[in-house]
Amino acid sequence: MPKLNIVSAINLALDREMGKNDKVVIIGEDVGREGGVFRVTDGLQGKYGPERVIDTPLSEGGIAGTALGLAVGGLVPVAEIQFEGFMYLALDQIANQMARYRSRSRGQYPINLVLRLPWGGGIRAPEHHSDSPEAVLVNTPGITVVQPSNPYDAKGLMTAALRYGDPVIYCEPKRIYRAIKAEVPDEDYEVPIGKANVVREGTDMTIVAWGAMMREALKAAEELAADGVSAEVIDLRTISPMDSDTIVSSVKKTGRLLVTHEAPRTGGIGAEIAARVYEEAFTSLLAPVERVTGYDAVMPLFKLEDYYLPDAKKIIAGARKMMSY
Amino acid sequence: MPKLNIVSAINLALDREMGKNDKVVIIGEDVGREGGVFRVTDGLQGKYGPERVIDTPLSEGGIAGTALGLAVGGLVPVAEIQFEGFMYLALDQIANQMARYRSRSRGQYPINLVLRLPWGGGIRAPEHHSDSPEAVLVNTPGITVVQPSNPYDAKGLMTAALRYGDPVIYCEPKRIYRAIKAEVPDEDYEVPIGKANVVREGTDMTIVAWGAMMREALKAAEELAADGVSAEVIDLRTISPMDSDTIVSSVKKTGRLLVTHEAPRTGGIGAEIAARVYEEAFTSLLAPVERVTGYDAVMPLFKLEDYYLPDAKKIIAGARKMMSY
Amino acid sequence: MLFDRFDPLKGERLEIMDKDGRVNEELRPDLSDERIKELYVRMSVMRLADRTALNLQREGRMGTYAPVYGQEASQASAAFLGKDDWLVPSYRESGALFMRGVPLSGIYRYWMGDERGLVGIKDLRVLPVEVVVGSQPLHAVGVSWAMKLRGIKSVAAVYFGDGATSEGSFHEAMNFAGVFDTPTVFICQNNQFAISVPRKVQTRSKSIAQKANAYGFKGIQIYGNDIMAVYAAMKEATSDAREGRGPRLIEMLTYRFGPHTTADDPTKYRDAEELEKNKPFDPLIRLRLYLSSLGMWSEEEEYEIMDAAKAEVEKAVAIAESAPPPEPSDIFHNTWKREHPYLKRQENEMLALLRETEGGAPNA
Amino acid sequence: MLFDRFDPLKGERLEIMDKDGRVNEELRPDLSDERIKELYVRMSVMRLADRTALNLQREGRMGTYAPVYGQEASQASAAFLGKDDWLVPSYRESGALFMRGVPLSGIYRYWMGDERGLVGIKDLRVLPVEVVVGSQPLHAVGVSWAMKLRGIKSVAAVYFGDGATSEGSFHEAMNFAGVFDTPTVFICQNNQFAISVPRKVQTRSKSIAQKANAYGFKGIQIYGNDIMAVYAAMKEATSDAREGRGPRLIEMLTYRFGPHTTADDPTKYRDAEELEKNKPFDPLIRLRLYLSSLGMWSEEEEYEIMDAAKAEVEKAVAIAESAPPPEPSDIFHNTWKREHPYLKRQENEMLALLRETEGGAPNA
């Protein structure tokens, strides 16, 4: 089996599905000849032609809004927004349109499309290129949000998303785009949307993460293990609608929960996970849920980026705090 | 003292401040001759002229973006977005621009402006006229969000917002725009931004609400009292950055917390309040925090609106559940 | 080649039948007098249906409604689309939907607060009612782009107002249409107002039609109260688009006789005189004068037309009002394709409460 | 009246000094040869400073940087603004900021990942660097609108690229400017690319200048590599705007010689030949030829110019690099005017951890 990084795994998923289903088209800024600024769509225009891999004008609203129309017209668009910070420009089309089209049309117009968004910090990029604005999507019923943390899931989640039948926002952890290589089967498989993944078993606490933070979570779990603390690590994978049942079962076993994400703490997904776990595992909790997150401040330019972002060290500090509660 | 409703109270606050400070200007769709679709700016164009109360083209991005520019140019704009559902069209200007301008310019360009948004459901309106998309703002550092629940606070919060020095999103609970009349002093006063208000004292549980839900919370508290359950009711007033300390103190006393809001449950503010209270009053809680909220589904058209929205009955059911936990 | 002949940059506009029902013979399109009569009848039903909706709202039997009174000829443009074409409406297209064949009862039901009113529109290639001003042109560009990419000859006609042209999304849609040469017909019903804001505050360009020029395709300004001009422009625009000659923009100059919606009081911002001045340009009056000059219309016939219209409209009201209300559970079953456990729990929570409180909607 | 004389709708554009340094005398503006020489020198420093930034990035001493190589004459337009005018830049305006007087060291420091590099811009009436494509034109409209409402004679000049014209916010800004007749000068540096996407995929209109027509004001297309055309157009546009004759749009035709940013590899989408074909149109070459024809430039002098430039640039690098790094706590003190308890707790949490781990940035 070939070893691929996340970029190549997404590329492979797109390539295979485009080969199978001629309704799949790719649109976005620089996705064609350039193959995307991160090269995720590299080679696909050459292979499938400029009518299926289409460079668009510089307009996120235009990309998202026409993608919806393309879906209504029977195609399966994969639309790219170049960086997460520009999602706001497409948010009317995402939250007011895509998310509501099924409901508005009482199912007559399901919107089968994927919106790809490179996500998160840690690449020393300019302003707006390092954010994690998932909270708005999670409070928007009708939108499905996934984020892979490794090449295997990247391919499987993309394949599943392309066939999902509802609009899927596919967040790509750009910090680890090329950082991890793993075996990725060439054959067709799906990673189920809506299922979290227990990546490491443990007994003393549960750590929930996704995307690039998974690497930090696993690093922390290892260091904690050396200290005699056994952490179970869960990769959320689908951020909305989220699989809290898997988390709740885990916390019922471990008694402690730490959630980590790059977005600011207040109003972040960590709050939602905490609230649900309290709702359903109140008596199992031995310490308050610990949130190891970005701060409630504007993400600074990169000189201070490393201080802003959560990482293994901060997770370990949070874990120790829970253990000594 | 005159008895005013919320609409008139906001109008009075604007009027008084415009009289005092000739830098204050109002912009928005239909705010001038029409006086706003809810008449919040009624009479102000007649009084201060079309150079200070300005009808704009139909463009939320244009309104928010030029408001920022007007603020940079030394004015204090009060910009109206006609309904909360159209906020998404201005979100790049809100989240990527206003929220970050202080940080981006290291304080050289503070943005002193107020963005007014009629907010929430319950008025049998068309699609997009009944939402409560506050969650996105709360996860956006740099934005201050307030929502009054009564005429007194409406005037005092607006006056404070106009002098705040940071961009303030002023959400107006349109369901109770004209439902409550109360005494509103004509003289200058501010309701402090960043302070929650304990509106009713109690010992058995804390109910947190804001905006139109305050009426439901108070109704529920009264019915619960008849049942022998003593509920403390807190009006959050400032949604971001929120005054969790007041809530935490209350919960330390009562041992139970119910949060109610119209927005969908998942990723709503209820989660954040719950998470903070657990962080700081973990051992005081006698039952899991109860969230009485809109559902994780698209807000239906008005035939089912009353089923969708939380209300006193649902709050009471949640309260009973907590009491019998 | 009307789009070339009437250049909006030169301030030209197309009118064929004037307000007195006189026809410019040189420009007369291939629209038979029988067809015109038929259109007149349907437009009359449209007007009555519209007034009825207003009345229903006043009686509390309908929600907020956006009337088409005065814009009947522009709305009738929908009758000139092909079966395979797409119609992409805003909230003010009840007349266009009606002309397209969407049952009046369904339209009423939608405005009575029930999404199910629009079930069936897919078969007519009609998209759902769009309430966010300016958001639907992009959908029209997308759907017509899909047709083009799939090699299907089909046009998408999108309706929006003068106010909508100020939104960024209008620009993005026009620009994508130009770049990808999509078979999109942009129909701007310039009814002179966006709620209270007059057209001249929307944009400083002399016409809306000339904006097409900024996107590299053609636009035309026509008198939207003149059904012949509407027909001629629609015919050329749809066939141009369908045959790959690119998108087209039609600015239909019209006038909103009624309030913006039932929630609006236009006396606050519009002089009674201005309204009166516009009344003679009524799209139905000129048709009546024209048909009557041919002996195809009379006062007596008008009574018959109105009687039939009344019966049709009343039946639609009856159907809409007798439709059973949606089940409360419907809230939970239309957002996502799949069932989600946490939402299911919320549904159960609501149903349990309804059982406890004996089924009444909490605030109803 | 250049804006009237050169009508973009007719495909006309303004060039005064051609690529060989020959001047169309009829159009020659009131720019003394001494001033031109001075501009040449500053543009030469700009070019060296730009190339230095690229090198710094390659050596890991700077973050992503967007070069201005090839666009020096367009960027020099900033030199033609009045002291009281506002400059509203995008990320590609390092040259314009430099011409305005923003210290090079500050510009470097900003691109080295430190917001404090731009402290001081307020005194120069410069707005912060905008990274979201198309978002800053609205700020320029707003700030110039404020000037107008306050009765201050001052213009806002806003810079953006050809790609930016596709964003809805560009449209909204142009439209507000037209409606409120704000003293805004829109400067589009059409460098033929938005990263990899060529100008013709951005929009199907023949020029960008002609888009002004859709908003009811004037636009002009000029050769942006010709400093005389840049000066003449800027002079007319700023004085028109300042005197209340409305906003203006200037499309400056230029060519991006370098990569989009240091993160970009243009060989992926641009033929070497195309680049070569454009090299003779270099804005500095024509100035050199012109000045040399007057005896105001020589190879030897060029060495002097470059030596001085090198000293200036090296000093700026040294200042930027010797600036102390920001304190980690800075993260918490620039978002809101007031202190907020929950954020304060987060700051304490971070500081405690830093103390524990002896101060190293977690991932640094």
Ligand SMILES: Cc1ncc(C[n+]2csc(CCOP(=O)(O)OP(=O)(O)O)c2C)c(N)n1
């Ligand atoms: C994005 C957005 N902003 C504001 C509104 C509120 N609103 C509804 S209709 C309308 C005016 C629309 O004017 P126009 O586009 O001319 O269409 P008309 O109603 O005249 O047919 C406004 C401001 C809305 N629905 N959507």
Ligand SMILES: Cc1ncc(C[n+]2csc(CCOP(=O)(O)OP(=O)(O)O)c2C)c(N)n1
């Ligand atoms: C809203 C937004 N979308 C995408 C990007 C990513 N991006 C940065 S520059 C650029 C191209 C801009 O092209 P143009 O406007 O022509 O300016 P140029 O870079 O050529 O000066 C893109 C797509 C961005 N910064 N902002």
Ligand SMILES: [Mg+2]
């Ligand atoms: Mg209108």
Ligand SMILES: [Mg+2]
């Ligand atoms: Mg460019």
